Amino acid sequence: MKTSLLFLTNLFFLFIFSSSANSADIYAEYQITGTNSTPMISKMYGKNGNVRTETIMNVGGRPMNTTTLILKSNPNVAYVYNSLTTTYTEAKINSKASIKDISIKVLGNEKVGNYNCTHVKMTSDGKTWDAWFTKELPSFNFPISGNNELGSQKVMNELKSKGITGMMAKAVFLTPGGKSKAFTMQLVKYETKTLNASLFTLPSGYKKSSVTLDPEKMKNMTREQKKELMMKMIKEQQLKH
Known part of the structure; x- marks a missing residue:
């Protein structure tokens, strides 16, 4: 549940920061509270059309920092990586899908x-x-x-x-x-300040995970298939530690 919540909230930042223009670099923090879970802080950095989010959560009694990176140069892929495994996962952004109604x-x-x-x-x-x-x-x-x-x-x-x-x-x-509520996100900090360009590059030494996340395919997955996918990601983490 925590893993799927983390993935969803990180990708949701793509929607939050997609309206009127602001040329300044932006740093923001959102507090995320889910059902029966400890509140998490998700940090967002925005610069020159690139977005980076960082969320720290507890996995197996250890803090895991999961980062999502969306680059203007490759807008159809979200890179999700964490410090525990030194790996990154590619999450596809379907270029043919769209919101049907609102x-x-x-x-x-x-x-x-x-x-x-x-x-x-x-x-x-x-x-x-x-x-x-x-x-x-x-x-x-x-x-x-x-x-x-x-x-x-x-x-x-x-x-x-x-x-x-x-x-x-x-x-x-x-x-x-x-x-009923599934989870809540609330802005707790907002700043305009110059951000280092290195925040928007994949760190050296990180390897690509064997798991690829495709939101469109996940929509058609059964609960068991989604659980199997998440367990595969967790197993990769355990093998490295």
């Missing part, structure tokens, strides 16, 4: 932390989540091709048509059917 309902103005936000409920492809956007912070421009460009552009156009712009300060993802 429903956005404006629920009103609310305060999230120190930010004045607009609360919206969003439904797409059978999934439901609540999001809070603040105009007090600009969004980060991340021109990625394929699935996320097609999908997020449709979402952003719908948001703009309702007067919703700016940074996402909070998101609450719901379980299928929208009856």
Whole structure:
């Protein structure tokens, strides 16, 4: 559960930082809270159309730092790597997939932390989540091709048509059917500062994992097949330690 939550939240940053342009380098932190899990902090770095996220989680009693790197030069692949195994996994971003439908309902103005936000409920492809956007912070421009460009552009156009712009300060993802919370992400830190270009390169010494993650294929997997895939990733980690 923790592994799949981590993968989902890292890739979700592709959507968060894909609207209006901001030429400055950005550093942000989101606190992620799942059901029956210890809160995690996910760090995001954005520079020149590249995005890096770092999330620290506890695996088998040990902290594991998992990093996701999305490069403007190769926008159809997300590189997911961690310090425990010195390996990286490629997650494909399907260039032919797109969001089929999106429903956005404006629920009103609310305060999230120190930010004045607009609360919206969003439904797409059978999934439901609540999001809070603040105009007090600009969004980060991340021109990625394929699935996320097609999908997020449709979402952003719908948001703009309702007067919703700016940074996402909070998101609450719901379980299928929208009856309870699956996990929550909330912005806890935001800075504009110069970032080192080395943050956006794969570190030397890391080897490619035998596992390739394809979100489109995972949609059609059974629960057992998904579990088998995650166990294969965990087994690779155990073999190295």
